[in-house]
Amino acid sequence: MNCPSCAEPLSPGAAFCEACGTPVGAAAPAAPAAAADVAAEAAPFDLTTATAVPGRAAPGAVRPCLQCGGAVGPDGYCESCGSKQPSERDHFGEAPADWVAGVCDRGIRHSRNEDAMALFATGDRAVLVVLDGVSNTDDSHLASLAGARAARDALVVPLPSGMGTADSRAAAVTRTFAAAVDGAQKAIVALTPEGSAQPPSATFSAVVVEGRTGAGGARLHVANIGDSRSYWLPDAGAGVQLTVDDSVAQVQIAAGASRKEAEQGPQGHAITRWLGIDAPDLAPRVASLDVTGPGWVLNCSDGLWNYASEPQELTDQVAAAATSDPQALALALVAFANGRGGQDNITAVLARIDAPAGAPADPGAADPGHNAATADEGETDG
Amino acid sequence: MAEFDATVYQNEFLPDGGTDVNAIVTVTCTGAGSAVTSGGGASAGEIIIVDTSGSMGPSTMAAARQAASTAVGEILDGVWFAVIAGSDRAMLAYPPVSSGPGMVRMSAQTRAEAQDAISRFVGSGGTAMSTWLDLAGQLFSSVEGVTQRHAILLTDGENREDAGKLDTAIQRATGYFQCDCRGAGTDWQVEEVRRISQALLGTVDIIPTPETMVEQFRAMMQASMSRGVADAQLRVWTPQGAQILFVRQVAPTVEDLTTRRTDVNPLTGAYPTGAWADESRDYHVGVRVAAKAIGQEQLAARVQLAIGDDVITQALVKATWSGDSELTAKIDQQVAHYTGQTELAEMIQEGLAAKAAGDEATATTKLGRAVQLAAATGNDEATSKLRKVVDVDDEREGTVRLKRAVAKADEMALDTASTKTTRIKK
Known part of the structure; x- marks a missing residue:
């Protein structure tokens, strides 16, 4: 069966076209309700x-x-x-601190917002969680929000630091992220309708920012399952994508296809791993990066990066927004994606990292190749 | 209790950069009851104004007496009423009072007395319609609690007053009472009488021969008696920065309401619609909004029906910008139909005015266009009336020739009927 609107192939029993968001089958509106x-x-x-x-x-x-x-x-x-x-549910924002904010928006083409986010921040530390509910599953808008909040709650406690070796600390971080994934997974499973043929599922992307006010710069820990992404976008110098997608496109890129070709191909948005009762496995890719501001940490769903996949394209949009207010920037990025068509739900979560007090801005930013403490199979492709 | 319902017909899709939103809003009233059941302590008042100037010939006068008498017969018991005999001044023919309330409630006795007074009408004197309207206004205001005010005016001649006098009298009456007007014979001015009926939310028509007068009066009074909703307003809200291009009633007749707005608040205007029976009326609303980006939607207007300060029903006129030309190129069938009907009314009126002024070229062009529009919009009444004034060579192209000999009554009938519209199936 193919989508009546864009002719893309549909998954069996799909309620919405994954490519263009058109409701199909039972989800297609029969007749407009009178008093809508x-x-x-x-x-x-x-x-x-x-x-x-x-x-x-x-x-x-x-x-x-x-x-x-x-x-x-x-x-x-x-x-x-x-x-x-x-x-x-279709449009909400959070701003737990003056340096952390996010906007989660339905976009234009989808009939509901299945993206979700949950944020936490103090003066020094922030947790940014984004879940993108898979759009051809039941109640994934409920599941994604519950999952995001559960994951955030699991990450509120500071990660282990300062003890043991770098390897043991990395292992501890991985365990914490695994606990966050587990919390999200339990929340999603709890909201899965009994006997659901299309159980709710979602991507997972979490960033923990620590030591933001420290003299040595901040440390970013990221974890993801699926194709929601986090980026480090310094004010000067090259930005990097911190996560690696679990997607068919990523497999194709690894096999030598160009990013553009792969991401815009017919299977560009098919993910290979996700959260949900039918999840293949639940080990997140984990990575970390030490950064020196000034710059932005971005955690986002594919509704945003569809229109700016390369770090440089995102950096350009950040520069165009010309703001140091994370809330204003989140709105601007969502507006950018909507302005480009808003084909999918859009989530943009930002944390501002200032330059260390007294230290000159470091235009070279960080090189993830040296600083990333990778675990699992995670590696940055920036 | 009367119920109202509003439905919108529009193509909400605008092309990139599009700003003008057109919609037809059909307002339907059900359960209106009648003039005596309007409730809330409010009551209805009817005034019959008969031209008794010297120009009324014996047969017309006789028919007018009979018609007025018939109309009195149709007024329901309990409704306040009065009868005015109009010439170069207005005389209260019934009730026979010189002070205090100038209207009485209808009963078997007052009906007989009024019909007796009407039977003694004789024609003499001139025609000063401003005095007729002013007296009607005074009579309505002399009785407390009469909130549904309606008059029927019959004339056979031109107004003989200084320019402007009638207009100021119309202004005084506007918004206070409604008035249906009829012209007997062909010596009256359609344009003049239509000024009264349009301002006073009534109808205008020609009674070419005395025989049909009784039926017309009966129908007018029956229509008025079926109106159980005293006074309703059409309200149009538009967003900040938007501009209302026009607000027109387009069915059952074309009436431009644009200039009759009164502000409810800076974004909402109220337009008078008068009393309602069980009926449905169509309104054409044109709004200009700032263009937005493709894919965005906004509300262009809330079209509401209000009685007093209460909004009874509401319809939403939307604008959605789309890059799909298949969506944006469509013109809503209702909008297209009524746009044609509105132009038809204009073409008939302007064509006849040009003809009267001796400008045959303009008359031919405009009436030709009218023939074309009447055919295209299926307005058979307009088509048959046009064919009495012009010879049609090609209906689709609108090629016509002015008839050399046209009965004055046919021209006037075409003029008075120019604002009547037809509906299309929905």
Whole structure:
């Protein structure tokens, strides 16, 4: 069976086309409901020009218009500028500290937001978790959010440091990430409908930033399963992709195909590993990197990197946004992806790493080849 | 209690850079009841205004007496009413009072008394319509609690007053009472009487021969008696920075409401719609919004029906920008239909005006276009009325010749019917 909209092959029993997001089969709308809650409808919110800061409203309260800050009518549209308002799940932001923020957005083509994120930050330390729910599975929007929060909670406690050897510390980090993956996996499995033919599943990408205020720079620990990615994007110098995708495209790249060719090919978005009751295995790829600011740590779903896969392309977008506010930058990156078509759900989570106090900015940034303490089969391909 | 329902017909897809949103909103009223059941302590008032100037010939006067009498017969018991005899001044023919409330409630007795008063109408004097409208306004205001105010005006001649007097009287009456107008014979001015009926949310028509007068009056009064919703407003909300291009009623007749807006708040305007029976009316709303990027959606208008301060129903007019030209090129069938019907009304009126001014070339072009539009939109009534005024060479191309001998009544009938529209199946 092929997608009626874009003719891409569909997985058996798929509810949505993985390529273009068109609802198919049972998920395809039969007839528009008369009194529709527009916030639940499949239509885009104008985020390319959004100026208002997203945030979480008090339960039961109606958020102000994300476009202009005006009041939102019971019909789901702004009473001032007429912008359609997304539901809380379709567009939300978090900013646990002034240097850490993220925006999670439905994008334009998908009918719901199956991406999820969960953040934690203190002055010195941050946890950035992104899960991308697989769109042809049941309730993956619920599962991904529960999974992200469970993983974040498992990472709130500082990672082991300062004791033992580098190898033993790396092993301890790997164990902590494994615990975070386990927490996410349990949360997803708990939300799996009994007898589900398409059990919910999700990618996993977590970044732990430690020692941000330390004189020697910060240490980034990353872990991932699937094709959500983290990047280090210094203000000057070359950025690097910290994660390696578990995807068909990555296999093809490893076999010599060009990145562009592989990622845009027919199987470009097929992932080879994921979280969920039908997950093949649950060992995350783990890596770490010591960085010296100033620069940005980015954790994102493929809804963003689809439009800027190479670190340099992302660096260009960060520079274009010209802001030092992580919330503004997250919004700008989401707006960039929506402006390019918003084919998938979009999540952009950022942490700002400043230059060490008193130290000049290091334009050379870090070379992952030397600094990355790799574990498992993880290796950076930056 | 009356219920309202609003439905939108539009193509919400705009091309890249597109700014103009067109929508037809059909508002349907059910359970309106009647003029006596409008409830809430409110009550209906009817005033019949009959031209009793010297120009009314004996047969027209006789028909007018009979028609007015029939109309009085149709007024439901309990409804406040009065009868005005109009010439160069307005005279309260019934009830016979000179102070206090100038209207009485309908009953068997008052009906007989009013019909007796009407039977004594004789024609004399001139025509000063401003005084007729002003007296009607005074009578309505003399009775407390009459909130649904409707008048029927019959004339047979041109207004003989200084320019501007009638217009200021129309202004005083606008928004206060509604008025259906009928012209007997062919010595009255369609344009003049239509100014009254349009401002006062009524209809205008010609009664070419006295025989049909009774039926027209009966129908007008029955229609008025079936209106159980005293006064409703159409409200149009548009987003900040948007511009309302026009708001028109397009069915059952074309009435441009654009300039009749009163602000509810900076983003919402109210347009008068008068009283409602069980009926459905179509409105064409044109809004210009700032273009957004492909894929984005926004609300271009909320079209609401309000009674007093209560919004009873609402329809949403949307705009979605799309790069798919198959989506954006489509013009909604309803929008296309009514755009044609609106142009048809304009072409008929402008064509007849040009013809009257002796500009045959313009008249031929405009009436030719009218023939084309009437055929294309399936307006058979307009087509048959046009064919009495022009000879049609090619309906599809709109090639016509002005008839050399045209009955004045046919021209006036075409003019008064120009705003009537047909519907298409939905």
